[in-house]
Amino acid sequence: MESGTTNRSSGKIYYIIIILILLGSNGIFIYNYFTTDKKLVHTEEELFATDSVRMQVEKLLNETDNELDLYKGKNAELDAFLKEKNDSLQEYADRIQLLLRQNRLSKSQLEVALTEIDQLRYYKRKYLNQIDSLSTRIDNLNRENSTLKQNIDQEKRKNDNLNMENIRLSNKVAIGAKLKTNSIYITGIKMRGNGKERETSKVSQIEKIKISFNLEENYVNEPGTKDLYIKIVGPEGTTLYNEAAGSGTFKFQGQDNLYSTKVNFEFKQEGQSLNIYWSKGSDYAPGKYKAELFCDGFLIGSGEFDLK
Numbered sequence: 001m002e003s004g005t006t007n008r009s010s011g012k013i014y015y016i017i018i019i020l021i022l023l024g025s026n027g028i029f030i031y032n033y034f035t036t037d038k039k040l041v042h043t044e045e046e047l048f049a050t051d052s053v054r055m056q057v058e059k060l061l062n063e064t065d066n067e068l069d070l071y072k073g074k075n076a077e078l079d080a081f082l083k084e085k086n087d088s089l090q091e092y093a094d095r096i097q098l099l100l101r102q103n104r105l106s107k108s109q110l111e112v113a114l115t116e117i118d119q120l121r122y123y124k125r126k127y128l129n130q131i132d133s134l135s136t137r138i139d140n141l142n143r144e145n146s147t148l149k150q151n152i153d154q155e156k157r158k159n160d161n162l163n164m165e166n167i168r169l170s171n172k173v174a175i176g177a178k179l180k181t182n183s184i185y186i187t188g189i190k191m192r193g194n195g196k197e198r199e200t201s202k203v204s205q206i207e208k209i210k211i212s213f214n215l216e217e218n219y220v221n222e223p224g225t226k227d228l229y230i231k232i233v234g235p236e237g238t239t240l241y242n243e244a245a246g247s248g249t250f251k252f253q254g255q256d257n258l259y260s261t262k263v264n265f266e267f268k269q270e271g272q273s274l275n276i277y278w279s280k281g282s283d284y285a286p287g288k289y290k291a292e293l294f295c296d297g298f299l300i301g302s303g304e305f306d307l308k
Contacts, residue, residue, distance in 0.1 A: 085127040177221040181301030229259040229294040235287025
């Protein structure tokens with residue numbers, strides 16, 4: 001009787017132990033399940049936070065690049081400034097990227113990353129304000145330079161116009177100052193025994209050539225002593241020349257020219273008559289001759305004559 005009771009008691013204890021073992025195992029399983037699930041949730045939250053930070057950084061850098069592009073190429077000084085500030089911003093971005101490479105951030109690490117992003121935003125605004133100020137100053141200087149260039153161009157045009165006007169006035173004065181001749185008469189001269197002149201056109205008798213003309217009045221030209229060059233061209237088209245008789249060279253229109261003779265006369269602005277004599281010192285050839293008169297750089301008259 002006692003033996004049967006003892007066996008039943010032992011069996012109950014055995015079952016109780018089995019049940020306790022099973023409950024313990026299930027409890028551990030349940031604990032581990034929920035603990036693992038919490039760890040997974042926590043890990044997913046950390047990874048999500050990391051991706052979110054990375055997206056913020058990339059968006060901020062892309063926005064910054066686009067904003068900086070608006071200022072590029074305007075000025076060498078501004079481009080250098082842009083590069084300097086962009087490099088500084090990139091240093092902040094690199095530090096953030098270094099944190100994000102871990103993919104698993106603790107709360108403190110995440111806070112550091114977010115703080116770095118805030119600093120990146122701060123310096124972005126600060127640098128963009130500096131860049132905008134520098135760009136505005138450069139634009140103002142460019143406008144001032146453009147206005148100054150326009151003023152210089154206007155003054156240059158005024159000066160050019162003034163110079164052209166002065167040239168026109170000078171030309172008018174020069175043309176107005178040009179002496180004019182009329183009543184040019186050219187003939188051969190033979191001297192008589194009594195010292196009087198006799199006109200002749202025979203080459204066998206001519207001793208001198210006489211050129212007579214009148215100068216018209218001219219109150220634009222300054223009075224004073226002037227040089228008058230006479231160029232006598234023979235039948236063959238060459239200038240009659242005798243250095244011993246006073247021939248030489250003079251400038252006309254920038255070129256050296258031969259003259260047969262030169263005289264000085266006193267110009268009085270009023271009309272006056274002049275007679276010029278020249279002897280070439282040798283016989284003349286028959287044919288058509290031409291005499292040209294030059295003064296003050298102008299051809300002031302000419303005339304033709306025949307010798308037989």
